[in-house]
Protein backbone atom coordinates (compact mmCIF):
# COMPACT_ATOMS: atom_id res chain seq x y z
CA UNK A 1 0.00 0.00 0.00
CA UNK A 2 1.10 3.51 -0.75
CA UNK A 3 2.02 5.21 2.49
CA UNK A 4 0.48 8.57 3.24
CA UNK A 5 3.62 10.48 2.62
CA UNK A 6 4.13 8.89 -0.82
CA UNK A 7 1.00 10.78 -1.94
CA UNK A 8 2.94 14.00 -1.52
CA UNK A 9 5.57 14.08 -4.25
CA UNK A 10 7.75 16.83 -5.66
CA UNK A 11 6.25 16.20 -9.12
CA UNK A 12 2.77 16.92 -7.79
CA UNK A 13 4.01 19.94 -5.84
CA UNK A 14 5.52 21.38 -9.04
CA UNK A 15 2.24 20.69 -10.79
CA UNK A 16 0.39 22.50 -8.02
CA UNK A 17 2.69 25.45 -8.52
CA UNK A 18 1.71 25.71 -12.19
CA UNK A 19 -1.91 25.02 -11.39
CA UNK A 20 -2.42 27.83 -8.88
CA UNK A 21 -0.44 30.45 -10.74
CA UNK A 22 -3.45 32.69 -11.46
CA UNK A 23 -4.62 32.57 -7.83
CA UNK A 24 -1.45 33.41 -5.94
CA UNK A 25 1.25 35.94 -6.44
CA UNK A 26 4.95 35.28 -6.19
CA UNK A 27 5.97 36.91 -2.90
CA UNK A 28 9.27 38.70 -2.32
CA UNK A 29 12.33 37.04 -0.83
CA UNK A 30 13.60 39.93 1.24
CA UNK A 31 17.13 40.28 2.58
CA UNK A 32 16.68 41.67 6.09
CA UNK A 33 19.96 43.49 6.80
CA UNK A 34 18.42 45.35 9.71
CA UNK A 35 17.58 42.08 11.45
CA UNK A 36 21.07 40.78 10.81
CA UNK A 37 22.35 43.43 13.20
CA UNK A 38 20.63 41.49 16.00
CA UNK A 39 22.31 38.20 15.17
CA UNK A 40 25.72 36.60 14.95
CA UNK A 41 26.66 37.36 11.35
CA UNK A 42 24.27 35.15 9.37
CA UNK A 43 22.55 36.38 6.21
CA UNK A 44 18.83 36.61 6.94
CA UNK A 45 16.13 36.29 4.28
CA UNK A 46 12.38 36.62 4.79
CA UNK A 47 9.89 34.96 2.46
CA UNK A 48 7.02 37.40 2.70
CA UNK A 49 3.68 35.61 2.53
CA UNK A 50 2.10 38.50 4.41
CA UNK A 51 2.02 40.03 0.92
CA UNK A 52 0.17 37.03 -0.50
CA UNK A 53 -3.46 37.55 -1.60
CA UNK A 54 -5.59 37.57 1.60
CA UNK A 55 -2.46 38.19 3.67
CA UNK A 56 -1.30 34.63 4.23
CA UNK A 57 0.09 31.53 2.50
CA UNK A 58 -3.24 29.72 3.07
CA UNK A 59 -4.35 31.00 -0.33
CA UNK A 60 -1.87 28.54 -1.87
CA UNK A 61 -3.43 25.46 -0.30
CA UNK A 62 -6.98 26.70 -0.74
CA UNK A 63 -6.37 27.33 -4.45
CA UNK A 64 -4.84 23.92 -5.07
CA UNK A 65 -7.67 22.19 -3.22
CA UNK A 66 -10.54 24.08 -4.81
CA UNK A 67 -9.03 23.77 -8.30
CA UNK A 68 -8.97 19.99 -7.81
CA UNK A 69 -12.77 19.84 -7.47
CA UNK A 70 -14.95 18.73 -10.34
CA UNK A 71 -17.26 21.22 -12.08
CA UNK A 72 -20.19 19.58 -10.32
CA UNK A 73 -18.59 19.84 -6.88
CA UNK A 74 -17.73 23.47 -7.48
CA UNK A 75 -21.23 24.32 -8.67
CA UNK A 76 -22.65 22.95 -5.40
CA UNK A 77 -20.61 25.52 -3.45
CA UNK A 78 -17.79 24.88 -0.99
CA UNK A 79 -18.00 24.81 2.79
CA UNK A 80 -15.13 25.18 5.25
CA UNK A 81 -14.69 25.64 8.98
CA UNK A 82 -12.09 28.17 10.03
CA UNK A 83 -11.42 30.79 12.65
CA UNK A 84 -8.52 32.31 10.84
CA UNK A 85 -6.67 32.82 7.61
CA UNK A 86 -8.05 29.77 5.83
CA UNK A 87 -11.51 31.37 5.90
CA UNK A 88 -10.35 34.32 3.83
CA UNK A 89 -8.33 32.09 1.53
CA UNK A 90 -11.30 29.86 0.66
CA UNK A 91 -13.56 32.89 0.24
CA UNK A 92 -11.05 34.55 -2.08
CA UNK A 93 -10.44 31.54 -4.29
CA UNK A 94 -14.14 30.67 -4.54
CA UNK A 95 -15.03 34.23 -5.50
CA UNK A 96 -12.43 34.21 -8.27
CA UNK A 97 -14.02 31.03 -9.59
CA UNK A 98 -17.49 32.52 -9.17
CA UNK A 99 -18.41 29.68 -6.82
CA UNK A 100 -20.42 29.96 -3.64
CA UNK A 101 -18.48 29.68 -0.37
CA UNK A 102 -19.93 29.11 3.10
CA UNK A 103 -17.53 29.59 5.99
CA UNK A 104 -18.28 28.50 9.55
CA UNK A 105 -16.54 30.82 11.99
CA UNK A 106 -16.65 30.97 15.80
CA UNK A 107 -19.30 33.12 17.49
CA UNK A 108 -16.57 35.23 19.03
CA UNK A 109 -14.68 35.84 15.77
CA UNK A 110 -13.39 39.42 15.59
CA UNK A 111 -15.63 41.61 13.45
CA UNK A 112 -12.68 42.53 11.24
CA UNK A 113 -12.12 38.89 10.31
CA UNK A 114 -15.80 38.24 9.62
CA UNK A 115 -15.97 41.36 7.45
CA UNK A 116 -12.82 40.28 5.64
CA UNK A 117 -14.43 36.98 4.68
CA UNK A 118 -17.72 38.62 3.71
CA UNK A 119 -15.72 41.10 1.67
CA UNK A 120 -14.84 38.27 -0.71
CA UNK A 121 -18.53 37.51 -1.11
CA UNK A 122 -18.65 34.42 1.12
CA UNK A 123 -21.55 33.58 3.40
CA UNK A 124 -20.46 33.46 7.05
CA UNK A 125 -22.17 31.18 9.57
CA UNK A 126 -21.22 32.02 13.15
CA UNK A 127 -21.36 28.90 15.27
CA UNK A 128 -19.92 27.65 18.57
CA UNK A 129 -16.49 28.36 19.95
CA UNK A 130 -14.30 25.31 19.38
CA UNK A 131 -12.85 23.79 16.23
CA UNK A 132 -14.98 20.72 16.89
CA UNK A 133 -18.16 22.82 16.96
CA UNK A 134 -17.26 24.40 13.64
CA UNK A 135 -16.45 21.09 11.98
CA UNK A 136 -19.74 19.59 13.17
CA UNK A 137 -21.66 22.57 11.82
CA UNK A 138 -19.81 22.38 8.53
CA UNK A 139 -20.69 18.66 8.25
CA UNK A 140 -24.33 19.42 9.02
CA UNK A 141 -24.55 22.18 6.38
CA UNK A 142 -22.76 20.02 3.86
CA UNK A 143 -25.35 17.30 4.45
CA UNK A 144 -28.30 19.66 4.36
CA UNK A 145 -27.37 21.77 1.33
CA UNK A 146 -25.12 19.37 -0.55
CA UNK A 147 -22.09 21.67 -0.33
CA UNK A 148 -18.67 20.31 -1.11
CA UNK A 149 -16.52 20.32 2.05
CA UNK A 150 -12.97 21.66 1.74
CA UNK A 151 -11.24 20.78 4.99
CA UNK A 152 -7.93 22.31 5.81
CA UNK A 153 -6.19 19.52 7.64
CA UNK A 154 -4.40 16.40 6.47
CA UNK A 155 -5.37 16.85 2.84
CA UNK A 156 -2.63 16.19 0.25
CA UNK A 157 -3.97 18.87 -2.11
CA UNK A 158 -3.81 21.51 0.63
CA UNK A 159 -0.37 20.34 1.74
CA UNK A 160 1.02 20.42 -1.79
CA UNK A 161 -0.47 23.85 -2.43
CA UNK A 162 1.18 25.20 0.71
CA UNK A 163 4.45 23.56 -0.32
CA UNK A 164 4.71 25.82 -3.37
CA UNK A 165 6.08 28.52 -1.07
CA UNK A 166 9.27 26.47 -0.78
CA UNK A 167 9.47 25.96 -4.54
CA UNK A 168 9.34 29.71 -5.01
CA UNK A 169 11.87 30.49 -2.29
CA UNK A 170 14.27 27.86 -3.66
CA UNK A 171 14.10 29.44 -7.12
CA UNK A 172 14.60 32.92 -5.74
CA UNK A 173 17.70 32.04 -3.74
CA UNK A 174 19.13 30.01 -6.61
CA UNK A 175 19.06 33.09 -8.83
CA UNK A 176 20.77 35.14 -6.12
CA UNK A 177 23.36 32.65 -4.94
CA UNK A 178 22.94 28.96 -4.38
CA UNK A 179 20.83 27.83 -1.49
CA UNK A 180 19.91 28.33 2.15
CA UNK A 181 21.72 26.64 5.02
CA UNK A 182 18.48 26.57 6.95
CA UNK A 183 14.82 27.30 6.25
CA UNK A 184 12.44 27.92 9.14
CA UNK A 185 8.64 27.49 9.17
CA UNK A 186 5.96 28.14 11.79
CA UNK A 187 4.04 25.00 12.73
CA UNK A 188 0.40 24.79 13.75
CA UNK A 189 -1.61 21.91 12.33
CA UNK A 190 1.55 21.22 10.33
CA UNK A 191 0.09 21.31 6.81
CA UNK A 192 2.55 24.00 5.83
CA UNK A 193 5.59 22.46 7.49
CA UNK A 194 4.90 18.94 6.24
CA UNK A 195 4.63 19.85 2.55
CA UNK A 196 7.16 22.64 2.62
CA UNK A 197 9.71 20.35 4.25
CA UNK A 198 9.02 17.64 1.67
CA UNK A 199 9.65 20.15 -1.14
CA UNK A 200 12.75 21.47 0.55
CA UNK A 201 14.30 17.99 0.83
CA UNK A 202 13.86 17.51 -2.93
CA UNK A 203 14.92 20.93 -4.14
CA UNK A 204 17.50 21.88 -1.51
CA UNK A 205 18.71 18.59 -0.03
CA UNK A 206 21.50 20.23 1.97
CA UNK A 207 19.24 22.79 3.64
CA UNK A 208 18.32 22.14 7.26
CA UNK A 209 14.54 22.29 7.76
CA UNK A 210 13.33 23.70 11.06
CA UNK A 211 9.78 24.00 12.39
CA UNK A 212 8.74 26.10 15.37
CA UNK A 213 5.61 25.51 17.44
CA UNK A 214 4.31 27.35 20.52
CA UNK A 215 5.40 25.85 23.85
CA UNK A 216 1.74 26.06 24.91
CA UNK A 217 0.64 23.65 22.15
CA UNK A 218 3.57 21.29 21.47
CA UNK A 219 1.63 18.61 19.53
CA UNK A 220 4.36 17.60 17.10
CA UNK A 221 7.20 17.76 19.63
CA UNK A 222 5.21 15.40 21.85
CA UNK A 223 4.12 13.22 18.93
CA UNK A 224 7.68 12.79 17.66
CA UNK A 225 8.79 11.85 21.15
CA UNK A 226 6.09 9.20 21.41
CA UNK A 227 6.46 8.05 17.81
CA UNK A 228 2.78 8.52 16.96
CA UNK A 229 0.35 11.40 16.30
CA UNK A 230 -1.07 12.76 19.56
CA UNK A 231 -3.54 15.37 20.72
CA UNK A 232 -2.27 17.78 23.36
CA UNK A 233 -4.13 20.18 25.59
CA UNK A 234 -4.38 23.64 24.09
CA UNK A 235 -2.66 26.28 26.13
CA UNK A 236 -2.92 29.98 25.47
CA UNK A 237 -0.58 31.62 23.00
CA UNK A 238 -0.43 34.90 21.19
CA UNK A 239 0.21 32.88 18.01
CA UNK A 240 -3.48 32.23 17.31
CA UNK A 241 -2.83 30.62 13.92
CA UNK A 242 -0.81 27.88 15.63
CA UNK A 243 -3.44 26.86 18.22
CA UNK A 244 -4.27 23.37 17.01
CA UNK A 245 -4.21 20.55 19.55
CA UNK A 246 -4.22 17.53 17.28
CA UNK A 247 -1.35 16.14 15.22
CA UNK A 248 -2.98 14.38 12.26
CA UNK A 249 -1.41 11.26 10.73
CA UNK A 250 -0.37 12.55 7.28
CA UNK A 251 1.23 15.70 8.64
CA UNK A 252 2.88 13.64 11.36
CA UNK A 253 4.49 11.25 8.89
CA UNK A 254 5.74 14.01 6.63
CA UNK A 255 7.15 16.02 9.52
CA UNK A 256 8.81 12.95 11.02
CA UNK A 257 10.44 12.08 7.70
CA UNK A 258 11.43 15.54 6.41
CA UNK A 259 11.96 17.96 9.28
CA UNK A 260 15.43 18.09 10.82
CA UNK A 261 14.70 20.21 13.83
CA UNK A 262 11.46 20.98 15.69
CA UNK A 263 11.52 23.70 18.33
CA UNK A 264 9.04 25.03 20.86
CA UNK A 265 8.88 28.66 21.86
CA UNK A 266 7.27 30.88 24.51
CA UNK A 267 5.24 34.01 23.68
CA UNK A 268 7.64 36.70 24.87
CA UNK A 269 10.13 36.43 22.00
CA UNK A 270 7.20 36.28 19.55
CA UNK A 271 6.08 39.74 20.65
CA UNK A 272 9.60 40.98 20.19
CA UNK A 273 9.77 39.45 16.71
CA UNK A 274 6.57 41.25 15.62
CA UNK A 275 8.08 44.49 16.89
CA UNK A 276 11.49 44.02 15.24
CA UNK A 277 9.88 43.03 11.94
CA UNK A 278 7.78 46.19 11.99
CA UNK A 279 10.35 48.68 13.21
CA UNK A 280 13.49 47.34 11.54
CA UNK A 281 12.12 45.83 8.34
CA UNK A 282 8.87 47.83 7.93
CA UNK A 283 7.03 44.54 7.67
CA UNK A 284 3.72 43.80 9.37
CA UNK A 285 3.73 40.17 10.40
CA UNK A 286 1.25 38.41 12.64
CA UNK A 287 2.56 36.59 15.72
CA UNK A 288 2.12 33.12 14.14
CA UNK A 289 3.99 34.38 11.10
CA UNK A 290 7.17 35.39 12.87
CA UNK A 291 7.65 32.62 15.42
CA UNK A 292 10.72 31.63 13.39
CA UNK A 293 12.42 34.98 13.84
CA UNK A 294 11.38 34.76 17.48
CA UNK A 295 13.19 31.43 17.86
CA UNK A 296 16.35 33.07 16.49
CA UNK A 297 15.95 36.05 18.84
CA UNK A 298 15.66 33.53 21.67
CA UNK A 299 18.99 31.98 20.70
CA UNK A 300 17.48 28.70 19.48
CA UNK A 301 18.76 28.98 15.92
CA UNK A 302 22.43 29.25 14.94
CA UNK A 303 22.79 32.70 13.38
CA UNK A 304 26.58 32.61 13.17
CA UNK A 305 28.67 34.13 10.38
CA UNK A 306 28.66 32.28 7.07
CA UNK A 307 25.16 30.89 7.47
CA UNK A 308 22.26 31.85 5.21
CA UNK A 309 18.85 31.45 6.84
CA UNK A 310 15.36 31.89 5.42
CA UNK A 311 12.39 32.59 7.67
CA UNK A 312 9.02 32.04 6.04
CA UNK A 313 6.79 34.88 7.25
CA UNK A 314 3.47 33.13 6.88
CA UNK A 315 0.99 35.98 7.31
CA UNK A 316 0.28 39.56 8.23
CA UNK A 317 -3.27 39.50 9.52
CA UNK A 318 -2.62 40.88 12.98
CA UNK A 319 -5.30 42.45 15.13
CA UNK A 320 -4.78 46.23 15.16
CA UNK A 321 -5.12 46.51 18.94
CA UNK A 322 -2.56 43.76 19.51
CA UNK A 323 -0.15 45.31 17.03
CA UNK A 324 -0.51 48.69 18.72
CA UNK A 325 0.18 47.15 22.14
CA UNK A 326 3.27 45.40 20.83
CA UNK A 327 4.62 48.53 19.16
CA UNK A 328 4.06 50.48 22.39
CA UNK A 329 5.76 47.91 24.61
Ligand SMILES: *Cc1c(COP(=O)(O)O)cnc(C)c1O
Pocket residue numbers: 056058084085086186187188189190191192193241242244286288289314315316
Ligand atom coordinates in the same frame (compact mmCIF):
# COMPACT_ATOMS: atom_id res chain seq x y z
C1 LIG B 1 -2.28 28.55 9.33
C2 LIG B 1 -1.13 29.41 9.67
C3 LIG B 1 0.08 28.87 10.16
C4 LIG B 1 0.25 27.42 10.47
O1 LIG B 1 0.08 26.57 9.39
P1 LIG B 1 -0.25 25.03 9.65
O2 LIG B 1 -0.36 24.42 8.33
O3 LIG B 1 -1.53 25.00 10.43
O4 LIG B 1 0.87 24.50 10.47
C5 LIG B 1 1.13 29.73 10.39
N1 LIG B 1 1.03 31.05 10.16
C6 LIG B 1 -0.10 31.60 9.69
C7 LIG B 1 -0.12 33.07 9.46
C8 LIG B 1 -1.22 30.80 9.42
O5 LIG B 1 -2.33 31.37 8.96
